[in-house]
Amino acid sequence: MHDYARVLLIINGIYDLACACSILVFPVPVLSSLHTGMFTETSPVTRRLLAYWILTYGSSRLAVGMTSGSCLVAALTYFAEAFCFAHEHFVGRTLILFRAAFVSLSSTALGIFFMIHS
Numbered sequence: 001m002h003d004y005a006r007v008l009l010i011i012n013g014i015y016d017l018a019c020a021c022s023i024l025v026f027p028v029p030v031l032s033s034l035h036t037g038m039f040t041e042t043s044p045v046t047r048r049l050l051a052y053w054i055l056t057y058g059s060s061r062l063a064v065g066m067t068s069g070s071c072l073v074a075a076l077t078y079f080a081e082a083f084c085f086a087h088e089h090f091v092g093r094t095l096i097l098f099r100a101a102f103v104s105l106s107s108t109a110l111g112i113f114f115m116i117h118s
Contacts, residue, residue, distance in 0.1 A: 001071050005117045009065030009074055012110075016058025023051035038085070038099040057081060071118035078111035 022031035035050055036042055042050075057077040064074045082104045089100035 001068070002117055005071065005114065006065050009061050009114075013058050013060075013062025013065055016054050016061065020051045020055035020058060023047055023054070038095050038103065040094050040096060053084075071114040075111040075114035075118065078107045078114065082107035082111065 018028075019031045019035055022028040023036060032047075035054060036047055039046070057080065060077050061074055063069060064071070085095060085100050085107070086104040089095040089097065089104075
């Protein structure tokens with residue numbers, strides 16, 4: 001894996017973990033609202049489950065970036081994120097269109113980036 005790809009994964013993993021912790025433990029409105037603000041409505045349970053999911057893919061990205069892990073694993077986390085947010089928007093109808101589209105498209109682009117660099 002190229003150094004710039006590794007650095008991108010580490011930074012994105014740390015960002016994801018910070019956002020998850022902000023939702024779960026240490027409220028920082030700027031960080032927590034980046035993800036929870038995508039939804040038209042949330043409950044405490046939905047916010048916690050969202051944070052656990054962010055924690056899962058963030059820790060995976062950080063682990064791949066900090067080790068000699070496979071870029072394909074990193075790509076998979078981005079494709080899963082893109083799919084889940086698109087699915088939630090079109091099927092669940094609980095996401096704001098612009099935000100869901102931004103996350104889905106940027107995650108797809110990052111997934112392709114990491115597939116190319118695997």
